[in-house]
Amino acid sequence: MTTPATQVDPAIAGRGYAHPEVLVSTQWVAEHLNDPTVRLIESDEDTLLYASGHIPGAVQVDWTADLNDPIRRDYLNREGFEQLMSRIGVTPETTVVFYGDKNNWWACYAFWVFQLFGHTNAKIMDGGRLKWEKEGRPMTREVPNYPPTQYRAPERDDTKIRVFRDQVLAHVQARKPLVDVRSPQEYTGERVHMPEYPNEGALRGGHIPGAKNVPWARAINPEDGTFKSAAELRAIYEQEQGLKPDDDIIAYCRIGERSSHTWFVLTYLLGYPRVRNYDGSWTEWGNLVGVPIER
Amino acid sequence: MATYPEKLKELLEDFAFITDRNERAALLIELADRFPEVQVPERIATRPFPEEHRVPHCESEAYVWAEDLPDGTLKYWFAVENPQGLSARAMSVILDETCSGQPPAQVAEVPTDIVFTLFGREISMGKGQGLMGIVSMVKHFARERAAQRA
Numbered sequence A: 001m002t003t004p005a006t007q008v009d010p011a012i013a014g015r016g017y018a019h020p021e022v023l024v025s026t027q028w029v030a031e032h033l034n035d036p037t038v039r040l041i042e043s044d045e046d047t048l049l050y051a052s053g054h055i056p057g058a059v060q061v062d063w064t065a066d067l068n069d070p071i072r073r074d075y076l077n078r079e080g081f082e083q084l085m086s087r088i089g090v091t092p093e094t095t096v097v098f099y100g101d102k103n104n105w106w107a108c109y110a111f112w113v114f115q116l117f118g119h120t121n122a123k124i125m126d127g128g129r130l131k132w133e134k135e136g137r138p139m140t141r142e143v144p145n146y147p148p149t150q151y152r153a154p155e156r157d158d159t160k161i162r163v164f165r166d167q168v169l170a171h172v173q174a175r176k177p178l179v180d181v182r183s184p185q186e187y188t189g190e191r192v193h194m195p196e197y198p199n200e201g202a203l204r205g206g207h208i209p210g211a212k213n214v215p216w217a218r219a220i221n222p223e224d225g226t227f228k229s230a231a232e233l234r235a236i237y238e239q240e241q242g243l244k245p246d247d248d249i250i251a252y253c254r255i256g257e258r259s260s261h262t263w264f265v266l267t268y269l270l271g272y273p274r275v276r277n278y279d280g281s282w283t284e285w286g287n288l289v290g291v292p293i294e295r
Numbered sequence B: 001m002a003t004y005p006e007k008l009k010e011l012l013e014d015f016a017f018i019t020d021r022n023e024r025a026a027l028l029i030e031l032a033d034r035f036p037e038v039q040v041p042e043r044i045a046t047r048p049f050p051e052e053h054r055v056p057h058c059e060s061e062a063y064v065w066a067e068d069l070p071d072g073t074l075k076y077w078f079a080v081e082n083p084q085g086l087s088a089r090a091m092s093v094i095l096d097e098t099c100s101g102q103p104p105a106q107v108a109e110v111p112t113d114i115v116f117t118l119f120g121r122e123i124s125m126g127k128g129q130g131l132m133g134i135v136s137m138v139k140h141f142a143r144e145r146a147a148q149r150a
Helices: A026-031 A047-054 A064-067 A079-086 A102-116 A128-134 A164-175 A186-187 A230-240 A257-270 A282-283 B004-016 B021-032 B087-101 B113-118 B124-148
Strands: A037-042 A096-099 A122-125 A178-180 A212-214 A249-252 A275-278 B062-068 B074-078
Touching: A026 A122, A026 A128, A037 A102, A047 B021, A047 B087, A102 A122, A102 A128, A102 A249, A102 A257, A122 A128, A164 A178, A164 A249, A164 A282, A178 A257, A178 B074, A186 A212, A186 B087, A230 A257, A230 B124, A249 A282, A257 A275, A257 A282, B004 B087, B004 B113, B021 B087, B021 B113, B062 B087, B062 B124, B074 B087, B087 B113, B087 B124, B113 B124
Parallel strands: A037 A096, A096 A122, A178 A212, A178 A249, A249 A275
Antiparallel strands: B062 B074
């Protein structure tokens, strides 16, 4: 018996998530490899991985090549998104399932970009590439070809889950919560003493005033890359860090990739209604003239 | 004119002609497959690897060592602890094959932006910095050795 794409995966159901339907297990994916209503999408930090072998039928979406505007520092526009969806053979009805390396870090990032265009029919494969490989499930180097689709997307909506620098400044002044998901060394602005090593692409080190430091990977079970249970996540974000579900929260990191992972956790696994990702992140804030910085 | 190792110049020329993403990926994966040949042997280092050999900010948890060779050059050794760190592995193999046994003064001249010729302009900033970190680490050891000889 396979679970239809619309139902909660039994492997996920017991973990207490607010929106368990956004996660599927490797077993679920294995059962839907030939499901024409499902499109598997691999998104990796290491872009060589897909070519070295991927889940049969999966397409690659590379964030630099596919999701970014080639000239400006911004995401692709509506036309670009429509072309991408056409190329990977996706319609608005297709359930897209993202997976990738590094605990699904880039998979969550791609998921977030897809939400800017309202493709809500989207899921993450819990455990990502690591778990799939560890379980010895099939991999292939064969790149699939899907017939192009007609995909009509709405204009990109940057108001609900994305935030810009002026809004962040107002947020700081209003003393609302921020989560800095970078490493403690990046958060404190500690310098790396190595000649010629680029300093994270920012002129100043430190963090946005008032931000709490919760490295993104704390949401993950390191042995298999799966997400921690809702109770474990609440222990970190609520009991330890004092966030409240109805808080207006901004997450950031260096360029907004790691923080989209935390955005995913807070929004879907814990069900917080108002979490936004600041993709300008430290590479913008640490270079801005005159903004406050805390060390 | 930069005086960095001849073998590296040749490899960079080969890579400069690649325009196809898949062709580049195939070539880099082939290089990464030779990683066991450059993996640090136990006589040089054992786990847990010392922090001072770790490449800062490299997401794949890469480490670099330099071993003195009798002719005054260095042999570079690497560890990449992320089992999925294919790019870091490819970078390690490239650095060993083109810089080990080469005059340290030349290796010290290797520009870190070779990363973009090898991996393509479109790689992410984080990845670019991690890979440049591996190059910087090799250069750092070469520079130290070159300074001692000067």
